[in-house]
Amino acid sequence: MTKAELIEKVQAAHDDLSRRQVALLVDTLFEHLAKGIRKDKRFTMPGFGTFAVKKRAGRVGRNPRTGAEIRIAPTKTVGFKPAPELKKAL
Numbered sequence: 060m061t062k063a064e065l066i067e068k069v070q071a072a073h074d075d076l077s078r079r080q081v082a083l084l085v086d087t088l089f090e091h092l093a094k095g096i097r098k099d100k101r102f103t104m105p106g107f108g109t110f111a112v113k114k115r116a117g118r119v120g121r122n123p124r125t126g127a128e129i130r131i132a133p134t135k136t137v138g139f140k141p142a143p144e145l146k147k148a149l
Contacts, residue, residue: 073075
């Protein structure tokens with residue numbers, strides 16, 4: 060599902076909201092979700108799942124073009140663990 064499809068589905072379920080209002084709502088929702096993950100290192104939505112900051116260790120990789128070894132720096136990323144209800148629904 061794309062962002063446009065999400066906006067379309069939400070707007071169809073709420074005829075009293077315009078497409079523009081729903082788009083603003085979706086943007087605001089994800090903006091606050093990202094801020095919550097940055098601040099608290101996690102965001103939990105009961106029945107859906109948990110987004111959490113994960114650390115990836117540094118490692119040695121290879122340049123696919125030359126085959127030379129390169130050092131890949133440690134990074135942070137966001138992981139998602141689905142709630143049991145979501146897993147069941149799949």
